Amino acid sequence: MSRRAVVIGAGLAGMLAAAALSTVADEVVVLDRDDLPDGPEHRRGLPQGRHAHLLMAGGLASMEDLVPGVSMGKHLLAAGAHEIPLGSGMVALTPEGWLRRWRRPGPRMLTCTRALLDWAVRGAVLDNTGVVIRKARVLELTGSRERVTGVRLSAAAGDEELPADFVVDASGRGSRIVTWLAGLGIDDVREKTVDAGLVNATRLYRTPEGAGRFPLAMVQADPYQGRPGRSGMVLPIEGDRWMVSLAGTRGGGEPPSDPDAFLRYTLDLPDPIVGRLISGAQPLTDVHVSRSTSNHRRYLERVRPWPERLVVLGDALATFNPAYGQGMSVAALGARELGGELRRAGLAGPGLARRVQRRAARSVQAAWTMAVSQDVWFPGTRGGSPGAADRLVTAYTRRMIRTATGSYPAASALWDVMSMTTGPARLLRPSTVLATLSGPPLPPAAGAPLTQEEREILKGLDRTGR
Template sequence: MTRRAVVIGAGLAGMLAAAALSPSADEVIVLDRDELPDGPDHRKGLPQGRHAHVLMAGGLAAMEDVVPGVSMRKQLLAAGAHELSLGRDMVALTPEGWFRRWRHEGPRLLACSRALLDWSVRVAVLANTRVEIRRGQVVDLLGDAGRVTGVRVSTTDAGGSELTADLVVDASGRGSRVVRWLGGLGVTDVRERTVDTGLVNATRVYRAPEGAERFPMTVLQADPYVSRPGRSGMILPIEGGRWMVSLGGTRGGEPPADPDGFLRYALDLPHPIVGKLISGAEPLTDVHISRSTRNDRRYLEKVRDWPEGLVVLGDALATFNPAYGQGMTVAALGAQVLRRELEGTGVTAPDLARRVQRGAARPVDAAWAAAVGQDVWYPETHGAHPNAADRLLTRFTRRLTLASTGSYGAAAALWDVTSLLTGPARLLHPTALLAVLNGPLLPPLAGPPLTREEWRLVRAAEGAAD
């Protein structure tokens, strides 16, 4: 009998889940409501694609594990993505001061447009597996409370309005209707939680000024600990000699969508470096706004009788404040859990879906703790207030961040965890604990740690604006 898996959504979670399923199913069909572009182009079903996306080291490692036959890293670098080491290629102001730049590299991240990332993954998966993508909008699940047996598709070239499957993966993103669909099957005990800072993200793409194509990624983090709305800014180098510039403000501190206001907001951040760098740069797009920034979580792993035949991954399972850059990495780690659980069993193995759901909850837990642990401190956050545990954890993370501004050992531990390369237990390692106890070994920096040449580029950018 043909073993068929159906994946809802051809975004990152969907394509990586399809790759994970491919060795274990005879047929893997990915359904997407969108017309998918033939190149690295923006598409309607992925509105967040207009905003800066960094792929953390933990996410890249999981992608490399899940996509067979090719190195995603090499493909992306060949297509123009930047590989940036957190130790050397990042200039960042944290709530505890400026990070230094070290001789050591630390974890690396990949920076490129979301359109390039999704297209590269899609091409690699289609070239190296028997995965098939079809156009179609899924409107419901088939089956009953004990087992999901397929999907109902609204308009389709998928050969009918119902598609049966041994395993369905919902990877339809933050707008997923899975809780409603489960309710229709009689599964009604899904607990959900939302923590919402009201963050608004404003993004504009610029041509990197001549000579500045390799300028370090520049990040001004929001400060959750000062009882004021958080304001942040970032310049991310992407393919094609471009800068993706994202500004963020939590409720009460939102960035504007008009070009003059955008620049003013950047210049008014706790340090004007982002504003100075873009003041003379050539804009290539309008300012785009995103309000899809809530931390939303579905505790599917806690449902008492989880149905066989259904797995939920990516944003359909949990979303995070994008300021922490974790969503795609959590999606990739979820697909990796699926691949590992399938090894030696296959898509029809009993209890497979529940085991995957429990495994996928682990990276979600880590990312949720990191995001909500900070978001809880913004004065206008909805859905959470700091409690005793938050206070304790925050004391520790603030001390660790402070130590990281002047100790590479502390910075490396912090970055390993924020890159989702290791779990939070890494912070309890004696060297990390000692670094926290000792505090920074070097004095705080008064400004961004730029080289002489980089300062020259900042002055040239300012000069170009006059």
């Protein structure tokens, strides 16, 4: 008998889950309510797609495992993405000072527009598997609290039921999964929101002549001063463009949409490097502003009994303050867990869905802790305030980051965790603890760690008269 899997949502989590399912199902149908563009274009269903999307090494490594016969890294680079080694290709001002740059590159992240990333991943999955995409909005799940048997959907021809042997909800942060579960008789889902009131503002610029190899520049928000967070970064994207993304928290940190105020905001950050870089650059778009970037978590791994044949991944499961660049990697890590369990137990393995949900919760927990333990310090954050555990984690993390500004072992531990190539336990390895307790062997850098050539480029671009 033919086995059909249905995936709700053709975003990153949905396409990667579909790739995993394609190895065991006879038919994989991805349903999306949106018209999906044929090229790397922005679409309505992905409003966050206008803002910076850093793909961390851990997320990329998971993707490499998921799509048969494709090196996703090479595929994305060929499509125009940039590769940034965290150790040598980035200048970042943290709340504890500038991170030094090292000869050893460290983990690499990819930068490009979200439109390019989704288009390239979708294309790779469609070209290398039997997965098909259908335009339809899912209305609810069918089945019982013991087992999901399909979905009810609305399409151009009207409403219909689509039976399925397996269903993945990857419908993003607006997922109606809690309501859908209630429809099956499951109404004990615990949820939590921690909201720093983050606002994102992004504008694209033409990369100025001669600045193509300038490192990614980032000024991070400082949660520990009792003031709203303000941050900014310039990252290279496809098509010889810079994406300039600003983010700030509730109560005065919010970045503006007015172009002049946008530039002023960058110059008022604790270091004006972002503003100096773009002060003479040619803007290619308006400033796009978005809200709704809270940390939100659904503790589905705690629901008992969890229905067979239903898995929830990506933003439908949890969202994080995007400043930490983790959502897509968590989605990819979750899809990899699904793939691993499917290979071991097949589509119909008893308890498989619950096992995937519990395994996916591990990377959610890691990302959640990283984001929330900092967000609770911003004034006006709703849904959480620093507790005893946060104070302890914060004291250690701050000391570690201070050490990382001048110690390769500490910096490398930080990059591994940030890039989700290892779990947070890496920060407690004896070598990292020792380095942290000893403090940075090198003194703090006085300014952005630029080469002489890069300093010349910055000076040449700067129209601020500083």
